[in-house]
Amino acid sequence: MTEQSGSRSVPVVIGQRPEPVHTVAVYAFEGMAPFELGVVVEVFALARPELAGLLAAPWYGLKVCADRPGQPLGAVGGFFLTAQHGLDELAAADTVIVVGVANAFTAEVSPGLIAALRTAHERGARIVSICSGAFALAAAGLLDGKEATTHWRYADLLQQRHPAVRVNPDVLYVDHGDLLTSAGSAAGIDLCLHLVRTDHGAKVANTVARRFVVPPHRDGGQAQFIQAAVPPVEAAEDGVARSMQWALDHLAAPLSVTLLARAARMSDRSYLRHFTARNGTSPMRWVITQRIAASLPLLEALDGTVEEIAAAVGFESAATYRHHFGRTMRTSPTAYRRSFGSGAA
Missing domain, CATH: 3.40.50.880 (Class I glutamine amidotransferase (GATase) domain)
Incomplete structure (x- = not known):
């Protein structure tokens, strides 16, 4: 046939x-x-x-x-x-x-x-x-x-x-x-x-x-070797996990190391040390990765302009969003949307 x-x-x-x-x-x-x-x-x-x-x-x-x-x-x-x-x-x-x-x-x-x-x-x-x-x-x-x-x-x-x-x-x-x-x-x-x-x-x-049953995205630039790969269950480490969940709940808001440290109930210096030991990357680089990841389904759904999506996931400007998106995804938000937006062939 x-x-x-x-x-x-x-x-x-x-x-x-x-x-x-x-x-x-x-x-x-x-x-x-x-x-x-x-x-x-x-x-x-x-x-x-x-x-x-x-x-x-x-x-x-x-x-x-x-x-x-x-x-x-x-x-x-x-x-x-x-x-x-x-x-x-x-x-x-x-x-x-x-x-x-x-x-x-x-x-x-x-x-x-x-x-x-x-x-x-x-x-x-x-x-x-x-x-x-x-x-x-x-x-x-x-x-x-x-x-x-x-x-x-x-x-x-x-x-x-x-x-x-x-x-x-x-x-x-x-x-x-x-x-x-x-x-x-x-x-x-x-x-x-x-x-x-x-x-x-x-x-x-x-x-x-x-x-x-794995995390959907780990940035390629994340460290492959973390000294404390399985951290002890301590209040300080629990604080890091708490701060990460708080950040995911507030991605659209301005975030800083100080705010994350406050959510973890730690000093800035101690927080930086514990976060890096736990995750193999800095707090703000992790935040950028999460914001990029959060923007992908919005681009695919054709939901709003690039400027609106940048603001929705917490970037201070569309230019900053495009810069970090390009470094992370090796393409532009517009090109990504063209390839993977709803109805793309």
Whole structure:
């Protein structure tokens, strides 16, 4: 059965959905840790009935690729997985994700993977790394002259081995549009959700995050390593949490460190120290991130002008809002609205 589309015949198979418009390929290899691969599979391959009515385009199609498809690959934990697809399909994908290398402390990266990454990049594909996967992108020469990140444990080694790369060990992920790198493990979740947000908008990304049971958005510039990752339950720390909730309830109002410290019942100096230890970022940078996040559904709903939205989420001017929006989202509010506003194709 066919449908006519101009002069082109389009095959239609009853009971099957059309091929997804965006293919994601992830690289699997011998000795890989399964967590990062599982994150990619969870985000891009899982059936998502919760997104019914929210998507303007089909969901992704995922292909797990390896140097030798069909050959069992041993994974950390004592089990095997088998990839159905080869590197030719990885090179042809729209988004290519490398979740690691077998051993970051050796210089060995699959020559086939390097060639496939270069081919994909030359085609205009989006190339992504999680954790030690940045070593593969660097070995392919894709990160030369660019800022990139990896797991903090490997940052010095990546810089030594690839001096042309500007390694930033202090962030969750770095987005250059066609090249994205992230820190280890959970930062891969942040980066994958960032990709979904970029492709489908904040409402879809937030829905995926809700099913994942993770925060919907952590700014890529947030520190990847926080000394007090699990802070003790103390009155001071409870005060920080209380101040953060108070700030979320008053985003439209003028906010300052002094006001937040007052909500936490702490001195400014003590509050700054406790907040940074708890969250890996400064109070006001966190506030800016929350204001940007709060503005996204307003832009998508076509609810008000950019100037009105800026005021509604607490920015002192539209110019200030545009500046911070551009730094955070790598686009303008108007361009974001054009891509993800209600009715956008």
